[in-house]
Amino acid sequence: MNAPLSPIRHSIETDTPVPPQPPKRHHRRTPLIIGLLVALAAGGTAVMKLKRNPNADLVTAPVTIGDIEQTVLATGTLKPVKLVAVGAQASGRLVALNVRLGQEVKAGDLIGEIDSLTQQNTLRTNEASLRNVRAQREEKLATLALAEANLARQQTTLAQKASSRADYDSAEATVKQTQAQIAQLDAQIVEAEVAIETARVNLGYTRITAPIDGTVLSIATQQGQTVNAVQSAPTIVVLGQVHTMTVRVEISEADVVRVKPGQNIYFTILGDPDHRYEAKLATIEPAPESIKSDSSFSSTSTTTSSSSSSSSSSTSSAIYYNGVFNVANPDGRLMTYMTAEVHILLGEARNVLTIPASALSSANVDGSYTIRVLDGAGALDRRTVRIGLNNKIRAEVTSGLRAGERVVINAPDQAPKQAVMPPPSAGAM
Missing domain, CATH: 2.40.50.100 (RNA polymerase II/Efflux pump adaptor protein, barrel-sandwich hybrid domain)
Structure with a gap:
């Protein structure tokens, strides 16, 4: 029995080439599946658009319980309470x-x-001068005794008319002259004693x-x-006495009107910003440091030029007033000329409701604020609230809100902007 001819051999024998063909597959379901997927995607997108919450893009923040402080921020310099050169x-x-x-x-x-050699020699010289003057005084005392004895004899002989009046007057003048010389030497002794005291003081300065x-x-x-x-x-x-430090705080002219002595203060240093040092403001100097160079103290010839330069500098530079307070430094952590970030407390509240200050708009006529609140279901509600302390970062809520509620902090008309692409240039076409 003969075997069947292969397709290739059959084609050769019949002289009609018939190439082998792959088996046929059915593709009727593919367009149907693709159509269903496109329909489902379009339907899902439509459902998502229908269910999208228009308030989902709003930025909110919770109402929390915390502490709030209203302070004046200033920069200070630390110095020892006593500093002596x-x-x-x-x-x-x-x-x-x-x-x-x-x-x-x-x-x-x-x-x-x-080296005290010069001062010692000066002291010795002054002591020698004192001894010299005292010796001269002793000599004059002896001269005075002789002159007084001569005057007594002249007085006796004049009474007996045994001597002339001229001899008596000469003896009397000698006594008075010697007494005057002794008084002069007494003054020189005082002068020499003062010189010795000065020399001793100068010797002590060494x-x-x-x-x-x-x-x-x-x-x-x-x-x-x-x-x-x-x-x-x-x-x-x-x-310097560093166990107590003095802090000199530069308070701007815009803030000094709200600050007064006795207010509580805390400050930190750059090397340890987490540690707070407590104190009280002691004094506020009545004039800034620039008063030392005021044109009123200059001469009349330069008053005009200096006053014009002073006025221009005063308008272009900020004015600061110095506040001063002391703080204990038992452990020596505060060092000379450190920089302090000082917070002067104007007001504080503890364990109160607070919200971000950015949630507040302009105040109403009665002083209240209207804010927007987003509830758990995503609904937006407008609420009138009362605000206490406001340090421009967080604000104290005295009425109108509860803890846990969420307030809207972005602007009502704020919407994401789409980037606009520039048209293609002619060279890119």
């Missing part, structure tokens, strides 16, 4: 320096010594002692350096 009143070479930076000293402790209890904050003159106290007293060291 210890200088030298004697000229010479600093032969000894007995302190180091950071050392605590007591009043009267020896800080340094200046020993530099601490005028107050304090800490050595700076050493301006090193051991072996020569100082000249003729024109001005050179600074040797700077002492």
Whole structure:
């Protein structure tokens, strides 16, 4: 029995080439499935558009219970409550320096010594001058005794008419002259004693002692350096009482009208912003620092030019008034010339309802505010509320809201803007 011919061989034998064909598949369901998917997608989009909440894009914030403070923010500088530059009143070479930076000293402790040879020689010279004047006085006392004895003899002989009146007058004049010379020497003795006291004081100036209890904050003159106290007293060291610090706060002219002595204060330093230091404002200086350079103190020849420059500078620069208060520094964490961020409390409220200040619009005529509240179902409601303290960040709500409610904080007419693409340039076509 013969085997069936393959398609290729059959095609060769019949001279009609018939290529093999793949099996046929049915594609009738594909357009139907694609159509159903498109319809479902369109329907879903329509349902989403119908169910979209128009208030979903509103930015809200909850009404919370917390603390609120209304403060004046200012910058201050820390200094020791007492700051003294210890200088030298004697000229010479600093032969000894007995302190180091950071050392605590007591009043009267020896800080340094200046070469005292010149002052010692001056003292010895003045003491010698005093001895010389006193010796001269002793000599005049002897001369006076002789003159008085001669006057007594002349008085006796004149009474007996054994001497002339001229001899008597000469003896009397000698006594008075000697007495005057003794008085002059007495004055010279006082002058010499004063010179000795001055020399002793100048000798004492060569020993530099601490005028107050304090800490050595700076050493301006090193051991072996020569100082000249003729024109001005050179600074040797700077002492400060750092256990109590004074803070000088620069308060702007816009805020100083709301600040008064006795208000509570807290401040922080840059290195430890989480630690608050409490204090009370002690005083407010009545004039700013710029009063020291006021044109009223200048000469009449420069009054016009200086007043014009002063007026221009006063209008272009801010004016600050210094507030001063002290704070205890037992652990020494506060250091000299640190910068303090000072908050002067104008008012405070604890455990009250608060909302963001951005939720408030302009106040009504009666002082109330109208805000928008979004409930749990997404419905928008307008509510009239009363506001207490407002520090421009958060505001205290005294009536009209409950804790947990959400208030709208964006503007009513605020809507997302679509980016507009510029038209293509001619070269891109």
